[in-house]
Amino acid sequence: MLARIAALNAGPLHGNAVQRIFREVMSECLALERPLTVTYLGPRGTFTEQAAARHFGSAALLQPCATIDETLREVEARQADYAVVPIENSSEGAVNRTLDLLTSTELRACGEATLRIHHLLMSQAQELPEVIQVYAHPQALAQCRDFLSRCLPQAEQVAVSSNAEAARLAAQPQQTHTAAIGPGQAAALYGLNVLDQNVEDDPNNTTRFLVLGHQAAGPSGADRTTLIVAAPQADHAGAMHRLLEPFSRLGISMTKLESRPVRGGLWQYVFFIDIEGHADDPSVAQALLEMRQRANFLKVVGSYPRA
Numbered sequence: 001m002l003a004r005i006a007a008l009n010a011g012p013l014h015g016n017a018v019q020r021i022f023r024e025v026m027s028e029c030l031a032l033e034r035p036l037t038v039t040y041l042g043p044r045g046t047f048t049e050q051a052a053a054r055h056f057g058s059a060a061l062l063q064p065c066a067t068i069d070e071t072l073r074e075v076e077a078r079q080a081d082y083a084v085v086p087i088e089n090s091s092e093g094a095v096n097r098t099l100d101l102l103t104s105t106e107l108r109a110c111g112e113a114t115l116r117i118h119h120l121l122m123s124q125a126q127e128l129p130e131v132i133q134v135y136a137h138p139q140a141l142a143q144c145r146d147f148l149s150r151c152l153p154q155a156e157q158v159a160v161s162s163n164a165e166a167a168r169l170a171a172q173p174q175q176t177h178t179a180a181i182g183p184g185q186a187a188a189l190y191g192l193n194v195l196d197q198n199v200e201d202d203p204n205n206t207t208r209f210l211v212l213g214h215q216a217a218g219p220s221g222a223d224r225t226t227l228i229v230a231a232p233q234a235d236h237a238g239a240m241h242r243l244l245e246p247f248s249r250l251g252i253s254m255t256k257l258e259s260r261p262v263r264g265g266l267w268q269y270v271f272f273i274d275i276e277g278h279a280d281d282p283s284v285a286q287a288l289l290e291m292r293q294r295a296n297f298l299k300v301v302g303s304y305p306r307a
Contacts, residue, residue, distance in 0.1 A: 001026075003222060003305070027057025036060040037080040039071045045164035045186030051113040051209040052084040067161060068097050072105050075212060082213045083107065089117070090206045092142045094258050098210070099272055102228060102301050103260075109226050109302025111211030119144055119163075119200045122192035123170055123179035131155055131195070135166035136181035144181055147199040155179070167192060211304070220305040223278040224255070227288075229271045230262075230297035240271075243294050246287040252277055270297065278303040 006015035042064020163182030171190035256274035
């Protein structure tokens, strides 16, 4: 619906602005029926909260969770309607915990969001030389590796569960020489000084988020499908080629191929694959049918409109 609205827009507002306006109208209308509850990796102030608000609008009830595991469990138990979880970053690759949970959850991927990530260095301290310790999510530490080595080479780097949690810890009264890396809203939320802006190494740093729920999304005409596959005899020559061959023959573009080790299986792997198209599209449906006949395991995580 939002894509159609943008296509019909003749100006003067930009298509993105029109989509934001209509998203809020849709969000408020849904809230009249029953407010949607959306879980995300908390606490408040995370980039995942921003992604959830962008996707669902401000009328949705956003519920922070301590871990990605808890984020999914709340929806699995039907205590919430949707979960928003990070799945990959343009600089540092996949969020492995999310990938591992996708293999076992019964939730369906029904949407995605992308968010340009701009990190701030925030602290109770007034100057950069006062900082002796830096808190951040492991992905954020990796995304700011060059900045930290140049500007804070002596500071201890401490990985925590989220960047908003890093800001919360840095705001504690005894942490006067501690800094956190995270979004601007976390600095405002926890009353921290901004010591530096845009400290990410890549100016195009972007994170992709999946929206997970109980129902499938219908075709929109601009979709992506996420799969989990285990190839038979993957150590034999040509096993992966035979498994993926239907995509090439049927003209389906594969945009992601990521491997993860199987828990309890030595040197055994499953593969996470993103392809263009919806599982109900005839060519995609045919490819999935052939893959099921060739794979040891195939799970369609979901088909959803591309962000």
